[in-house]
Amino acid sequence: MLDDLALPADGGAPALAAVLARAILSGRLPAGSDFPREKDLCERFAVSRNRVRNALASLAATGLVERTAGRGSRVREVTDWHLLDPLMSDWLAGLERPDPRLVREIYAFRLSAEPQVAELAALAADGRDLARLENAFAGMRDTAGPGLHQQHAEHDVAFHDGVYQATHNLVWRQMGHLLRPSIIALIQRSQHHADSLEDSLERHRRVMEAIRLRQPEAARRAALAVLERTATDLGLLPDSPLPTEGHPI
Amino acid sequence: MLDDLALPADGGAPALAAVLARAILSGRLPAGSDFPREKDLCERFAVSRNRVRNALASLAATGLVERTAGRGSRVREVTDWHLLDPLMSDWLAGLERPDPRLVREIYAFRLSAEPQVAELAALAADGRDLARLENAFAGMRDTAGPGLHQQHAEHDVAFHDGVYQATHNLVWRQMGHLLRPSIIALIQRSQHHADSLEDSLERHRRVMEAIRLRQPEAARRAALAVLERTATDLGLLPDSPLPTEGHPI
DNA sequence: CCTTGTAAAATGTCTGACATTAGCTAGTAT
């Protein structure tokens, strides 16, 4: 178990946590199963028990495992994972092949939340918020060529995060963390045709413009349009019922 | 600094973290200020460095402090706090006098999110979800008398959490954690007149009924009505601009 | 003035031992 995993050259404490977390997130360890003991992990990765315990503490803090003295560590249900923890976002974004169900759940959330977020942003955004959006948009436009998918995705994340930031609400702002894994999954799946990119850019521009002009209703519609574009790029069939019923995309 | 804090009789590792966290959450330590050194905390609370380090690791994981080797620990900005972390929810719910700005921010979030959540719940709720809602509602009704505020609040939390659960979305479900600190703050501030309680119950009932009847639009309106009731009980003026500046509490 | 070296202070890590808890097993009394 975990035999094919390797610790990166860095090898710091967070690196070990990331390796162990991805073993769970990739789905190779079923919920309810026993997680390896501390001693085994020490031998397997040739690190001290201290580091192993720190890594396991991170996994427990994000709800990936449950630890009980004398019993051991056990993998928890997906419903217990703290998807909104920034650590979790990093781990998810680094996955080679993220669980399609998770991608779907996060997308469904964004579909139901982001129009509202855009509406709030249109009501509250100030100059700095607009500057962030403009910068991110320019970055997306300048990296629209082939071979720049990675950088394009980063600017894409920055754009959407900018919308969350512009709400000026402490809770909504925290949720921008979800964007990275969602958008990374996007570029890993879609082939990003040139015309698709052009269309996506235009839809983003309309969100930015509506926020600038303080038009909440237009911002809501524009955000929805961006997400519809995202759905087709993700290969999610619009008419298949996602987690919830009937979003007539 | 922190002289008047005491470790509860339990004294476990999480207890120490809670004490330290509340020192920050109560606002006595300004953002950017230095947090006490590990050695000082060891002496102050008469615990080993190990426990202190575990507690500080929790504070760092929730974004309350930033730790750098050789430098020390520093209190982070409110905008960096992970309000959606379950640990944070527990700490916030245990505060005697939570920061009014935080209460307002969380309320503003709920006001913008919960109608949508109720709508999704109306589309996706199954029998188990309805049973949870009915149980919670019955609990609220049975604890409507005086002197039962604490238990009433718990059932209130269970009701709203049930709505989040009923969305059957992994992300929305995580957000139910925010409810406890929000509702605890509610009962600590409002005097809960008998007629106010009666009105609140009726509004909750309409949410439950709309979810049962699969009426998304009615659920949205009913959830909004509950939150308006909450606003007056919290002493928040409904027409003042919420998410942005101006906290005339 | 800038650079560099050095020392101090703080957190990070390692090690070994012991404490505590959960679960199992065997034994015993009713």
Add this chain to the structure above:
DNA sequence: ATACTAGCTAATGTCAGACATTTTACAAGG
């Protein structure tokens, strides 16, 4: 036969001390 208890084992939790690493401040020298 069942139920309860004692004890054993294995796992995580805690402690104590030493050392490593990083940051910062300060002072000497160019």
